[in-house]
Amino acid sequence: MLKINNLHAxxxxxxxxxxxxxxxxxxxxxxxxxxxxxxxxxxxxxxxxSGRDGYEVTEGEASLNGxxxxxxxxxxxxxxxxxxxxxxPVEIPGVGNMTFLRTALNAQRKARGEDELSAxxxxxxxxxxxxxxxxxxxxxxxxxxxxFSGGEKKxxxxxxxxxxxxxxxxxxETDSGLDVxxxxxxxxxxxxxxxxxxxxxxITHYQRLLDHIKPDVVHIMANGRIVKTGGPELALEVExxxxxxxxxxxx
Amino acid sequence: xxxxxxxxxxxxxxGADALTARLSALDLPKGGFTAPARAAALARLKxxxxxxxxxxxxxxxxxxxxxxPSPQPLPIAxxxxxxxxxxxxxxxxxxxxxxxxxxxxxxxxxxxxIEIGTLAASEADPGHWAADLYGTLEAExxxxxxxxxxxxxxxxxxxxxxxxxxxxxxxxxxLIHRRRDEAADVCYxxxxxxxxxxEMTLLETGMTGARSSFVLEVDVADQxxxxxxxxxxxxxxxxxxxxxxxxxxxxxLFKSFALSVNGTMMRYETVxxxxxxxxxxxxxxxxxxxxxxxxxHHDDTVFITHAAERGESRQVxxxxxxxGAKGIFQGKILVRPxxxxxxxxxxxxxxxxxxxxxxxxxxxxxIYADDVQCSHGSTTGAIDETALxxxxxxxxxxxxxxxxxxxxxxxxxLAEVDDETLREQIxxxxxxxxxxxx
Numbered sequence: 001m002l003k004i005n006n007l008h009a010x011x012x013x014x015x016x017x018x019x020x021x022x023x024x025x026x027x028x029x030x031x032x033x034x035x036x037x038x039x040x041x042x043x044x045x046x047x048x049x050s051g052r053d054g055y056e057v058t059e060g061e062a063s064l065n066g067x068x069x070x071x072x073x074x075x076x077x078x079x080x081x082x083x084x085x086x087x088x089p090v091e092i093p094g095v096g097n098m099t100f101l102r103t104a105l106n107a108q109r110k111a112r113g114e115d116e117l118s119a120x121x122x123x124x125x126x127x128x129x130x131x132x133x134x135x136x137x138x139x140x141x142x143x144x145x146x147x148f149s150g151g152e153k154k155x156x157x158x159x160x161x162x163x164x165x166x167x168x169x170x171x172x173e174t175d176s177g178l179d180v181x182x183x184x185x186x187x188x189x190x191x192x193x194x195x196x197x198x199x200x201x202x203i204t205h206y207q208r209l210l211d212h213i214k215p216d217v218v219h220i221m222a223n224g225r226i227v228k229t230g231g232p233e234l235a236l237e238v239e240x241x242x243x244x245x246x247x248x249x250x251x
Numbered sequence: 252x253x254x255x256x257x258x259x260x261x262x263x264x265x266g267a268d269a270l271t272a273r274l275s276a277l278d279l280p281k282g283g284f285t286a287p288a289r290a291a292a293l294a295r296l297k298x299x300x301x302x303x304x305x306x307x308x309x310x311x312x313x314x315x316x317x318x319x320p321s322p323q324p325l326p327i328a329x330x331x332x333x334x335x336x337x338x339x340x341x342x343x344x345x346x347x348x349x350x351x352x353x354x355x356x357x358x359x360x361x362x363x364x365i366e367i368g369t370l371a372a373s374e375a376d377p378g379h380w381a382a383d384l385y386g387t388l389e390a391e392x393x394x395x396x397x398x399x400x401x402x403x404x405x406x407x408x409x410x411x412x413x414x415x416x417x418x419x420x421x422x423x424x425x426l427i428h429r430r431r432d433e434a435a436d437v438c439y440x441x442x443x444x445x446x447x448x449x450e451m452t453l454l455e456t457g458m459t460g461a462r463s464s465f466v467l468e469v470d471v472a473d474q475x476x477x478x479x480x481x482x483x484x485x486x487x488x489x490x491x492x493x494x495x496x497x498x499x500x501x502x503x504l505f506k507s508f509a510l511s512v513n514g515t516m517m518r519y520e521t522v523x524x525x526x527x528x529x530x531x532x533x534x535x536x537x538x539x540x541x542x543x544x545x546x547x548h549h550d551d552t553v554f555i556t557h558a559a560e561r562g563e564s565r566q567v568x569x570x571x572x573x574x575g576a577k578g579i580f581q582g583k584i585l586v587r588p589x590x591x592x593x594x595x596x597x598x599x600x601x602x603x604x605x606x607x608x609x610x611x612x613x614x615x616x617x618i619y620a621d622d623v624q625c626s627h628g629s630t631t632g633a634i635d636e637t638a639l640x641x642x643x644x645x646x647x648x649x650x651x652x653x654x655x656x657x658x659x660x661x662x663x664x665l666a667e668v669d670d671e672t673l674r675e676q677i678x679x680x681x682x683x684x685x686x687x688x689x
Contacts, residue, residue, distance in 0.1 A: 052640050078646035090641040094662020095655050100642070103655070108646035143662075160645060 001199045002026040007060035009048045018044045020224035029196040034203045036221035037243045042203045046172045050084040079111035083166035085157040087173040092144040100144045129162040151182030158189035170201045175209040187212030207239035276320035283374030288386030292405035299397045311579045311611050312550040316490045316516045322462035324434040325488045336456045342425040350437035351410045364418025370411040381413045381442045388468040388496035392522040401494040404466040408440030416449040428457030437463040445475035455481040462490040473500040479507040485514030494520045501527025508667045509536040518550040525562040535567040535667035540576030547576035554583045557590040566597040569664040572608035583615040595625035602660045650689040
């Protein structure tokens with residue numbers, strides 16, 4: 001599904017290399033976690049994959065189902081099936097949540113040559129999905145993320161994911177700012193979306209999110225590279241001993 | 252180049268000769284019931300003279316185009332790509348062609364709770380109710396800042412509506428402007444009195460003249476409500492000056508929202524006097540300017556006076572500028588001695604879609620009461636890249652994402668339109684314009 005090979009990237013404005021050769025593959029249906037200390041390049045990886053301005057790829061490749069992601073605009077990557085759940089979902093006053101999601105969904109469908117969804121069909125679909133995520137109708141009517149609590153914002157991200165049905169979902173520190181209950185609700189939402197043809201890349205500092213979203217593979221990222229890969233037990237090890245021992249071990 | 256531009260201007264730009272030339276190009280109506288007001292306005296104008304570029308409130312907008320005796324002809328544009336606004340709404344339509352009422356094209360003026368007449372047709376009535384009001388609020392406004400074009404309008408206006416609201420009419424009144432003569436220098440003057448407890452909504456759309464001047468005088472009596480929604484089409488070479496003069500009584504509400512798209516040189520002055528306790532006044536505008544097809548210069552100058560207790564005023568001005576467009580905002584809140592518990596708020600914001608455009612904001616607060624709450628803010632910025640990326644990461648194409656961001660930017664101004672149907676129609680119109688200009 002997602003293949004990243006020797007990916008190097010730097011900030012466009014400064015001569016600062018952040019990714020220094022990331023290699024990673026997420027097969028269809030799997031959940032991979034990336035853990036790592038602050039400044040290791042986790043969020044940068046998510047931005048480079050989704051096409052945010054301000055980064056320059058200096059070397060390496062990234063592809064989704066064989067398509068070169070790095071040549072595509074962010075909206076093309078979305079239509080190709082990539083989804084990034086933001087660490088800090090953006091507030092957009094004056095644009096209704098529904099309008100936003102319908103615009104996004106239909107733009108993706110159009111880009112893929114599919115029929116656009118009618119207003120009625122869209123409404124039916126979003127109500128269904130919102131219900132399973134415990135999102136009330138009032139929240140759908142409000143402007144995108146405006147006045148939402150931290151938990152509501154993250155649930156809204158998962159709702160978008162449920163509506164857009166991407167193949168490759170990247171969750172950038174989705175657990176940040178969430179209390180235990182909110183985290184469980186979000187994790188349940190993600191788990192409900194797990195499917196044989198859908199993969200997840202879960203970026204997190206802490207092991208606790210991985211108690212709820214059980215990963216198949218855990219990668220440790222440090223200084224712009226994946227330094228260790230293992231099973232779920234690797235996350236437990238980090239939780240127990242911190243990153244220090246691990247990083248010392250890999251040099 | 253600057254020298255050449257200076258030399259090409261008459262030696263006394265805005266001076267006595269310019270005023271003489273300006274007046275001689277006009278066919279000043281004698282007026283019937285308005286005759287004394289017109290004469291007084293002319294005297295005021297002669298006393299003030301035309302504005303000069305050095306005048307405090309004309310420093311950012313060169314008055315030359317308004318001082319000129321006549322405008323350049325402006326070709327009459329076709330219907331345009333959009334259907335007329337508010338077309339499917341149940342409303343009473345009054346059509347003005349080059350600023351002159353066209354009875355044949357208009358609806359029957361009879362409507363319960365409201366008395367509608369027109370200025371030209373009412374002049375012969377010596378006891379007309381509007382005699383007390385025509386030119387009165389305009390005259391009052393000069394006490395603090397000279398507004399020569401307002402006085403000129405009172406002296407020169409050929410027509411306009413005279414509306415007295417006594418109840419709660421079932422439909423809004425819709426003034427529709429059309430053009431016929433491509434050189435028309437249009438001048439009209441509306442007078443509205445909303446009697447105690449009465450309510451009305453006034454809509455104004457369409458195109459007016461190669462150059463236009465309007466004055467709207469509104470007296471909102473105690474516990475009355477007046478809501479103006481204006482969305483006039485400007486065309487690219489258009490010159491326009493307009494003045495709104497409102498007096499707001501106790502527990503009364505005055506709200507105005509203007510959508511302004513294009514225009515070479517536009518200046519709107521809004522003067523609101525809150526004379527009764529617990530009065531509410533909201534003045535808002537959404538302005539879109541694309542400098543690509545001619546100059547774009549848009550100036551909103553607002554003066555709100557709190558002269559009574561517990562008044563609430565709100566100014567919300569949003570300008571979206573691109574391709575060298577220029578936006579001006581000069582907004583003042585004056586709180587008179589004794590106007591305690593005043594709540595005054597003012598926000599002016601510009602969204603610059605490129606680095607060539609410019610926004611100049613001049614907020615002013617002048618407060619002579621000690622227990623008030625007044626705030627103002629002004630921002631100038633570009634599209635928020637993080638939000639833009641957020642939208643694109645969900646699959647929204649870049650151009651569409653920018654349109655959504657602009658609509659988001661304008662939302663606070665649009666929120667000043669109370670009626671949801673009207674608000675949605677204006678929003679759809681904005682969306683269409685932005686999509687075409689993306």
